[in-house]
Amino acid sequence: MGEVSAHLTEVDGAQVSKQTFSTINDKAMDGMAVLQNQPLDRAGSTRVLFVDASREESG
Secondary structure, eight states: OOOOHHHHHHHHHOOOOHHHHHHHHHHHHHHHHHHTTTTOOTOOOOOOOOOOOOOOOOO
């Protein structure tokens, strides 16, 4: 079981597989790539997105 999965089980009693976390992470990364590639609006404002996460692959 992954570290995040184990923490969720310990804290909330929830059981979420490493595969589920991996799928969610992949979708989030895809969404961030889309945002990153969008042009700024005409006012020249800057988008800021803070992400607090780490990614590990085992194999």
